[in-house]
Amino acid sequence: MPVRAELLAVGDELLYGDILNGNAAQLGRQLADVGITVTHSGVVGDDIETIAEALRAALGRADAVLLTGGLGPTQDDLTREGLARAAGVELVRDEFLESQLRHRFRDLRRNVPDMNYRQANLPAGAEPLPNERGTAPGIKLELLGGIAYALPGPPHEMQPMFASSVLPDLLRRAGEPAVVVHRVLHTSGMWESAVAEAMAPEVQRLAAQVAAGQDRNPTIAFLASGGQTRVRISARAANRTEAYKLIEPIEAFGREALGEGLYGIDDETLEGVVHGLLLERGETVAVAESLTGGLLAARLSETPGASETFRGGIVAYQAELKDQLLGANAVARGAVTEETAQRMAAGARERLGATWGLATTGVAGPTESEGHPVGTLYLGLAGPDGTQTRHVQLPGDRPMVRMLSVVQALDLLRRTIQR
Amino acid sequence: MPVRAELLAVGDELLYGDILNGNAAQLGRQLADVGITVTHSGVVGDDIETIAEALRAALGRADAVLLTGGLGPTQDDLTREGLARAAGVELVRDEFLESQLRHRFRDLRRNVPDMNYRQANLPAGAEPLPNERGTAPGIKLELLGGIAYALPGPPHEMQPMFASSVLPDLLRRAGEPAVVVHRVLHTSGMWESAVAEAMAPEVQRLAAQVAAGQDRNPTIAFLASGGQTRVRISARAANRTEAYKLIEPIEAFGREALGEGLYGIDDETLEGVVHGLLLERGETVAVAESLTGGLLAARLSETPGASETFRGGIVAYQAELKDQLLGANAVARGAVTEETAQRMAAGARERLGATWGLATTGVAGPTESEGHPVGTLYLGLAGPDGTQTRHVQLPGDRPMVRMLSVVQALDLLRRTIQR
Numbered sequence: 001m002p003v004r005a006e007l008l009a010v011g012d013e014l015l016y017g018d019i020l021n022g023n024a025a026q027l028g029r030q031l032a033d034v035g036i037t038v039t040h041s042g043v044v045g046d047d048i049e050t051i052a053e054a055l056r057a058a059l060g061r062a063d064a065v066l067l068t069g070g071l072g073p074t075q076d077d078l079t080r081e082g083l084a085r086a087a088g089v090e091l092v093r094d095e096f097l098e099s100q101l102r103h104r105f106r107d108l109r110r111n112v113p114d115m116n117y118r119q120a121n122l123p124a125g126a127e128p129l130p131n132e133r134g135t136a137p138g139i140k141l142e143l144l145g146g147i148a149y150a151l152p153g154p155p156h157e158m159q160p161m162f163a164s165s166v167l168p169d170l171l172r173r174a175g176e177p178a179v180v181v182h183r184v185l186h187t188s189g190m191w192e193s194a195v196a197e198a199m200a201p202e203v204q205r206l207a208a209q210v211a212a213g214q215d216r217n218p219t220i221a222f223l224a225s226g227g228q229t230r231v232r233i234s235a236r237a238a239n240r241t242e243a244y245k246l247i248e249p250i251e252a253f254g255r256e257a258l259g260e261g262l263y264g265i266d267d268e269t270l271e272g273v274v275h276g277l278l279l280e281r282g283e284t285v286a287v288a289e290s291l292t293g294g295l296l297a298a299r300l301s302e303t304p305g306a307s308e309t310f311r312g313g314i315v316a317y318q319a320e321l322k323d324q325l326l327g328a329n330a331v332a333r334g335a336v337t338e339e340t341a342q343r344m345a346a347g348a349r350e351r352l353g354a355t356w357g358l359a360t361t362g363v364a365g366p367t368e369s370e371g372h373p374v375g376t377l378y379l380g381l382a383g384p385d386g387t388q389t390r391h392v393q394l395p396g397d398r399p400m401v402r403m404l405s406v407v408q409a410l411d412l413l414r415r416t417i418q419r
Numbered sequence: 420m421p422v423r424a425e426l427l428a429v430g431d432e433l434l435y436g437d438i439l440n441g442n443a444a445q446l447g448r449q450l451a452d453v454g455i456t457v458t459h460s461g462v463v464g465d466d467i468e469t470i471a472e473a474l475r476a477a478l479g480r481a482d483a484v485l486l487t488g489g490l491g492p493t494q495d496d497l498t499r500e501g502l503a504r505a506a507g508v509e510l511v512r513d514e515f516l517e518s519q520l521r522h523r524f525r526d527l528r529r530n531v532p533d534m535n536y537r538q539a540n541l542p543a544g545a546e547p548l549p550n551e552r553g554t555a556p557g558i559k560l561e562l563l564g565g566i567a568y569a570l571p572g573p574p575h576e577m578q579p580m581f582a583s584s585v586l587p588d589l590l591r592r593a594g595e596p597a598v599v600v601h602r603v604l605h606t607s608g609m610w611e612s613a614v615a616e617a618m619a620p621e622v623q624r625l626a627a628q629v630a631a632g633q634d635r636n637p638t639i640a641f642l643a644s645g646g647q648t649r650v651r652i653s654a655r656a657a658n659r660t661e662a663y664k665l666i667e668p669i670e671a672f673g674r675e676a677l678g679e680g681l682y683g684i685d686d687e688t689l690e691g692v693v694h695g696l697l698l699e700r701g702e703t704v705a706v707a708e709s710l711t712g713g714l715l716a717a718r719l720s721e722t723p724g725a726s727e728t729f730r731g732g733i734v735a736y737q738a739e740l741k742d743q744l745l746g747a748n749a750v751a752r753g754a755v756t757e758e759t760a761q762r763m764a765a766g767a768r769e770r771l772g773a774t775w776g777l778a779t780t781g782v783a784g785p786t787e788s789e790g791h792p793v794g795t796l797y798l799g800l801a802g803p804d805g806t807q808t809r810h811v812q813l814p815g816d817r818p819m820v821r822m823l824s825v826v827q828a829l830d831l832l833r834r835t836i837q838r
Contacts, residue, residue, distance in 0.1 A: 015457045017448030018640075020439050024462070029436030038434045039469065041462040043443070050458065057476065221437075287734075289713075293720025297713025297734040304785045304817060306712070312740045315706075315716040315732040317725070321771060325731070352740060366723045398723060 003174045005031055006058040007041040010051055010070035010079050011153060014043045023068040023151075023158055030162070033180040035236060036170060046070065051082025059086075059144040064170060066162075069153030071136040073116040079150050080139065084123035087143035091121040097128055097137055104135060129165040133157040138165065147173070178236050181243040185231040185254045188270050189411035190261040195229040196222055198257040202250050218246045227400075227407035228270065231258075260415055270410050271299050277417050278309035278355075285413065286352035287313035288326050288344035290335060290361040291377070295406050311354040316344070322361075326351065336361055336372045338380075342387045345380030357382040358413050360405050365398040374398075377405050379412050388416070422593045424450055425477040426460040429470055429489035429498050430572060433462045442487040442570075442577055449581070452599040454634075454655060455589060465489065470501025478505075478563040483589060485581075488572030490555040492535040498569050499558065503542035506562035510540045516547055516556055523554060548584040552576040557584065566592070597655050600662040604650040604673045607689050608830035609680040614648040615641055617676040621669050637665045646826035647689065650677075679834055689829050690718050696836050697728035697774075704832065705771035706732035707745050707763035709754060709780040710796070714825050730773040735763070741780075745770065755780055755791045757799075761806045764799030775836075776801040779828050784817040793817075796824050798831050807835070 007024050014021050024041045031038050039062060044050045051070070058065045070079030084091045097120035105116070119136050122128060129138030129149070134157040139150040149166045151158045171178060187195050196203075203220050210216050218235035231254055235246035255262060264273045278285060287296050297313035300306060314325050319335045322328035326347030330340045341361050349357025358381055365374035375394040380387060390412050394404045426443050433440050443460045450457050458481060463469045470489070477484045489498030503510045516539035524535070538555050541547060548557030548568070553576040558569040568585045570577045590597060606614055615622075622639055629635050637654035650673055654665035674681060683692045697704060706715050716732035719725060733744050738754045741747035745766030749759045760780050768776025777800050784793035794813040799806060809831050813823045 014444075015447050015460055016451045017444035017446070020441060020444050022439060025433075025436035025439050027436070028434050032435045039464060040473070041434055043460040045458060054459070289716075292717070293725070293729075294708075294713035294716025294718075294732060294734070297708075297736075298711070298717055298821075299713075301712025301734070301736055302818070307736050310712075310736050312736040312744070313713060313734040314744075315713070315720070315734070317716075317720055317729050317731040321731045325733075325771075352744075399721070402717075 003036050003064055003170055004062040005036050005038050005064045005066060005170070006062040007038060008051075008054055008058055008065055008067045009041075009043045009153075010046065010067060010082070011043070012045045012076070014069070015045050023153070023155060026155065026159065027066055027068070027162065030167070031170075033234065033236065034167070034171060034174075034178045036174065046076040046078050048078050048081045048085055051078060052085035055082060055086040055148060056144060059146040059148070063146050064173070065146065065148045066166065067148060067150040068158055071119070071138070071150060071152050073113075073119050073136075075115075077118070080118070080121055080123065083126070083139060083141055083143070083148060083150060086148075087123055087125070087141060089124040092124050093117075094120050094122050094128065097122070101135060129161055131157055132160050132164075140165070140169070178238065179240055179243055180234060180236045181240055181247065182266075183233045183244075183247050183251050184266050185233070185251070185258060185262055186228065186264045186268060186270070187230070187258055187261040188228050188263050188407055189415065190229060190258070192222060192224040192229045195231060195258065195261070198261075199231055199254060201257075202253050218250060220250065227404040260418070263411075263414055263418075269303070270407065270414065272303050274300070274410055274414050274417075275303045275306060275309050277414065281355075281417065283355035283417070284309050284311050284353075285356040285358055286311040286348045286354035287409075288322075288328075288348035288357065288359040288380075289313060289315045290317065290322065290344070290359075291364040292360045292402055292405050292409070293317060293364075295402055296358070296360060296409055299406050299410065311352045313352070314348060326359075330361075334370055336363060336370050336376060336378060338378050338389045338391060341378035341380030341389050342382070343380070345382035345387055349382040355384065356413060356417075358409055360409050362401075362405060364401045364405075375401050377401070377408060379405075379409050381412050381416060383416065388412075422455050422483055422589055423481040424455050424457050424483045424485060424589070425481040426457060427470075427473055427477055427484055427486045428460075428462045428572075429465065429486060429501070430462070431464045431495070433488070434464050441574060442572070445574065445578065446485055446487070446581065449586065450589075452653060452655065453586070453590060453593075453597050454636075455593065465495040465497050467497050467500045467504055470497060471504035474501065474505040474567065475563060478565040478567070482565050483592070484565065484567045485585065486567060486569040487577055490538065490557070490569060490571050492532075492538050492555075494534075496537070499537070499540055499542065502545070502558060502560055502562070502567060502569060505567075506542055506544070506560060508543040511543050512536075513539050513541050513547065516541070520554060548580055550576055551579050551583075559584070559588070597657065598659055598662055599653060599655045600659055600666065601685075602652045602663075602666050602670050603685050604652070604670070604677060604681055605647065605683045605687060605689070606649070606677055606680040607647050607682050607826055608834065609648060609677070611641060611643040611648045614650060614677065614680070617680075618650060618673060620676075621672050637669060639669065646823040679837070682830075682833055682837075688722070689826065689833065691722050693719070693829055693833050693836075694722045694725060694728050696833065700774075700836065702774035702836070703728050703730050703772075704775040704777055705730040705767045705773035706828075707741075707747075707767035707776065707778040707799075708732060708734045709736065709741065709763070709778075710783040711779045711821055711824050711828070712736060712783075714821055715777070715779060715828050718825050718829065730771045732771070733767060745778075749780075753789055755782060755789050755795060755797065757797050757808045757810060760797035760799030760808050761801070762799070764801035764806055768801040774803065775832060777828055777832050779824050781820075781824060783820045783824075794820050796820075796827060798824075798828050800831050800835060802835065807831075 237243035344359035362377035656662035763778035781796035
């Protein structure tokens with residue numbers, strides 16, 4: 001039996017736009033992944049009758065409603081009351097929940113106002129859902145011929161409760177055991193259009209299957225952010241093994257088609273992969289930065305344990321410092337040249353005692369410099385076998401040029417040591 | 420007459436959680452600012468009857484509905500059809516809009532499929548709203564005793580259309596001419612609770628006014644992000660002068676109460692203020708970084724024109740480099756000490772030839788180091804009159820400790836040169 005679900009978020013702060021309804025996006029994605037259709041998603045304010053009315057409308061259309069928010073201890077947390085009103089039942093103090101709260105507050109050595117025990121109230125007939133990360137239990141209640149699950153608003157409390165208590169229950173009701181697995185292929189140094197073109201034959205194959213009436217399963221999505229493009233392959237099946245079988249041929253195709261552009265899968269990051277490759281080879285890197293102004297060093301030091309492979313860096317923002325600290329000869333020859341990038345890379349390698357020296361120089365904007373347009377980037381990479389350079393013209397404004405420059409620099413190093 | 424408004428976003432991609440409903444937050448905030456109450460916000464998928472049904476429900480409760488999305492040229496853009504269905508009218512091709520589209524596509528030299536002219540269809544009796552940033556016109560339609568405005572989904576098209584066509588019309592209907600102005604007070608080096616405590620008397624004064632039955636106007640909000648706390652004062656009045664008169668006493672109170680914690684107002688940034696102060700004094704800064712790994716330099720080079728006051732920096736991630744590049748004596752005396760922070764600051768100042776040398780050393784995590792817990796931060800600041808240090812214990816994980824360390828460092832420099 002297909003389950004139709006609706007989402008209902010409760011909170012004035014959502015209506016006023018003080019916070020974004022990220023819970024709806026999270027839940028929508030995860031429900032879509034298991035084939036549960038979400039047809040409406042709503043937001044209402046902190047008012048008992050409005051909540052109850054929205055619940056009645058939702059359960060008139062759908063089988064299940066997932067509420068988020070309004071379970072806290074203060075007077076404006078009214079989801080419990082709204083549920084009870086819609087179900088036509090009373091709120092009842094749950095003694096077990098109350099004693100749990102009492103223990104919890106005692107452990108925290110906090111003097112807790114009586115009001116907080118409102119969190120132990122449940123609509124008659126409801127079942128509490130355990131909250132591993134906070135004090136407000138969730139609520140599961142059958143009403144109006146359907147089912148409602150009320151989850152806390154903070155995403156770090158909502159998410160585990162959804163995964164452990166709500167999703168399994170919904171899948172049981174749907175009668176279709178289903179798991180969804182994803183595989184993410186990470187690329188760098190390829191524009192989104194090039195990634196899409198490389199994957200096009202598989203995208204077309206799946207589209208033809210859908211056109212022929214088959215399920216939209218597996219699926220391929222392209223996600224571009226931070227100057228990198230990810231390919232997400234998702235598949236749904238009765239168990240993980242079956243689901244991965246659907247993913248495998250697409251992944252194999254992608255590994256071949258993306259070639260050197262592919263740097264990692266799933267949770268891997270570009271800086272993490274560079275760190276891992278250097279560690280494997282017993283090598284280190286040092287940087288010399290101009291237009292990236294420290295962002296490249298910051299990225300290389302992001303990974304825990306980075307000090308094993310990252311020596312450090314020199315941010316030489318003014319031409320004269322490029323000469324003095326790195327021997328770049330930039331004052332005489334211009335800061336934005338291939339030669340300066342090379343000398344900066346060699347200077348960083350020697351003076352910081354690293355296997356590799358990686359350098360950035362160029363024009364971040366907002367205005368051109370030395371006759372070079374905004375977005376001009378020269379990279380230098382010095383290594384045991386000499387130096388190489390890369391020249392790229394990047395799109396975007398100052399923050400985007402700086403961010404893309406960092407990705408280009410890491411990509412140059414990665415491709416060189418991965419070969 | 421108070422206007423009650425509802426929001427209705429159209430698009431499967433919102434239900435599936437592929438994108439966040441940022442339009443709802445934007446519109447909610449701006450409507451709340453002018454005193455228009457939003458009581459429901461909904462999302463529905465790309466289906467004519469679902470859109471029509473949601474419109475009927477919304478106009479049964481409210482006076483106005485603002486729709487976003489579903490106005491594009493493809494078959495799954497169905498907001499026009501949904502509006503026509505709810506109003507019980509036909510879609511009619513608008514010849515003026517069609518000729519506009521024809522000119523527009525000709526200018527772009529694009530061969531445009533006939534399908535794109537769907538964007539010239541309007542429900543009978545509707546009025547088009549001009550779109551300055553895209554091809555899809557908006558729609559204004561009186562139906563079911565209320566009014567509906569349909570706006571394009573892309574925020575950069577939606578926002579100007581809302582500001583120029585929808586908001587003035589809504590305010591006319593409300594019969595209350597109103598402008599809303601904001602003043603933002605930026606603080607650094609103060610925890611959110613300290614900022615809230617400083618402003619408490621004014622918050623209480625306004626709360627007492629509301630309790631006595633007055634409008635919630637002006638308002639004070641505390642916004643914490645990026646390790647800094649902002650105080651936003653908002654006021655509504657018939658014109659800007661009147662509105663600023665409401666803000667002035669609160670702003671004056673805040674300037675006094677926040678003291679040195681206040682670094683700027685409205686669009687000012689911490690790094691921009693530091694840059695401006697240095698520029699005024701004809702001074703420069705150079706940095707020496709350990710746990711921040713380049714983030715401090717990146718922040719100081721974010722402001723356009725930063726090269727006038729920012730000399731550059733040295734990221735000495737390994738103790739031996741702190742000694743070699745900065746003369747820090749860290750190998751012998753420990754990297755995480757007050758003395759090392761001082762020596763790093765002095766080293767940066769001398770070797771990079773700056774008025775000020777600013778240094779960070781500490782433990783970003785994930786594990787403790789040299790017996791110091793995660794979150795330990797030592798700052799050093801060397802200047803014309805000697806060096807000073809600051810020791811702080813910061814909360815959070817590795818990325819948060821690094822980010823907060825940058826703010827603490829900038830705050831130390833700012834307070835010193837602002838005195």
